[in-house]
Amino acid sequence: MKFSCHSDQFQKALSIVDKAISTRSSVNVLEYVFLNVKENKLTLIGNDLEIGIKHSIPVDAMDQEGEILVKSKTILSIMGRLQNHPVTIETVDNILKIKSEKVDFEILGLSTNDYPQFPKVNEGYRFPIKIEELKDLIKKTIFSVSFDETKQFLNGILIKNEPEHLSFISTDGFRLSLKQKKCEGIENEFSAIVPFKAMNEVSKIIQTLPQEESIHINISEKQVAFFIGETTFLSRLIEGQFPDYRQVMPSESVHSYSIPRKLLLDASERAQIIAAESNNVVRFNFFDNELVIKSNANALGEFKEGIDVNRESGEGDSKIAFNVKLILDAIKNLDDEDLVMKFSSEVSPCVIQPKNESDYTYIIMPIRTNDFQETGA
């Protein structure tokens, strides 16, 4: 191969496919990026056998077609150190020559013979989605994915369609996140568990793209494909049965309070300073128009803070205790000014919803604290 391009273009393209390149694989070849030049186009492929990413960029001048494997880490470092200069790239046998002004690199590569074939995109259910919507769907559900390897079916986000809705759902058994978006004309039913890593990398790739543009998702039996401009992103799906979220979701709640999100965030972060020394337990005591948040740790001390809230339904005082980390995970990822907290008793699931975003639901299991019950604090 022989072609020219700008180092920053090349680096940007590499950094996309690099997300699918192993850093320490038992299969040596997976640490390499596949480069192919043809018809004035450079195609880069990374493939760790879980995720495969193919990305293409136009090149400035192509003298000769060809392909090679080179260590992704090395080429990324080199392009990052060439300060957006024009570079000429050429292969001679299995050596990749990179020239830029007075700079000369000769990097040992490998023949592409042993590189795994890039998976075929299977026939499946294909639909468009706006980048800003996909970002929001991922952001509001990815943090409650389980990393418990004995429950692989929880190690990803469930994507499924329901009448007129596309839903993203995740749970680790202690809390559940559900974000829906309206979409019309969904015909086939589908349901797919996309691994955490794939979702996380997709969200990084779309981060800097124009938010108004759309990408396409293709879901087939064992594979999900994201078509993002010149990038094809493939991932295997997780097999297994995802729990039915409707069984966890309380149909109605006795108590319901509207709480300013920022005040709840600040108070919870303060409560965590103490709670961190006692299993992260924080206690919420609701009165008519006040929520008092408490935490205490034997060797450290106590915390107490009051927040003005609005009771929306129910009567009398109520109390409930949580792992403060699970509270913080959700409210940090929301933007609404006010949240609604709904629960029936201190042992039943609590629902947190942004006041003006009814298509997002966070369900959190309370902690039963003996101490809490005894002192009635």
Added chain:
Amino acid sequence: MKFSCHSDQFQKALSIVDKAISTRSSVNVLEYVFLNVKENKLTLIGNDLEIGIKHSIPVDAMDQEGEILVKSKTILSIMGRLQNHPVTIETVDNILKIKSEKVDFEILGLSTNDYPQFPKVNEGYRFPIKIEELKDLIKKTIFSVSFDETKQFLNGILIKNEPEHLSFISTDGFRLSLKQKKCEGIENEFSAIVPFKAMNEVSKIIQTLPQEESIHINISEKQVAFFIGETTFLSRLIEGQFPDYRQVMPSESVHSYSIPRKLLLDASERAQIIAAESNNVVRFNFFDNELVIKSNANALGEFKEGIDVNRESGEGDSKIAFNVKLILDAIKNLDDEDLVMKFSSEVSPCVIQPKNESDYTYIIMPIRTNDFQETGA
């Protein structure tokens, strides 16, 4: 004690003395900060028995004098989460009560009885120094301090006076940094090895202070004191004999070249990508008005880059090899547009100096590379 202040004032003061507070000491009390309120002034002390820092701030309203020990980490977190609100602080027995609007913390403290006494500042040689000068002296020498525990006398920066000069010197046996500044009226001779940690923390404390202001340094037999505004910073000195830098410094050099610093920095960083895989060796080949930098690694490939330089003395081609990390450490910390490299042969020490900063000298020992000698590359 009972007083009021703003949380950010308190946090700022805590973050200064926290540098002398142990995070995991076998002596529990060293994880605590000493707080004393007297005459409308809050004094905070941190002391890890190596370094002691005392800092004072005025308080807004003092109702009652007193002192207590509290966990520094906890109070720092609390103050950091109070978003610059006014706080009231009060002790009841050994409990520190922190109140701010609707926030209430009660933190278990300790009696100050068991806290080590803050060391007395010994009579010594005391002199003023401008903050910007001290920052520069530390910045240009601290990176070549040795961390070899078997050579404790190299684990710090030597501060000494010589006729009309104050010198900061450090070496790890592979390179040596010497930065001098003119100062008049030095009478007594002194020479003190200040531990890395003390120098590093002092440089952080002075980072954000007005650069034109001066602080005072007091050097006595076993102790150095820095008087920085309302902060007293004490450290023990390292005992032992620091090597005489004049013995390492070549009196004259055969070859001398002027090199644009930024070009040398960029080329060295590129060379390092390859050199990192072969003991960081980079080869410098000097011709009349060109420096060619090379590195190579068997399993990875080769690098070569030319830089236009100016020969200042000497004749014929010359070559020398270095550990690229040692080159980068120095040129990253300098600002001059041009550097001068001087050496006599590929086995003699090489001097690097900023062209317009003759009071800074960096001496680096070359690497003898067999391969280098054989191929003459």
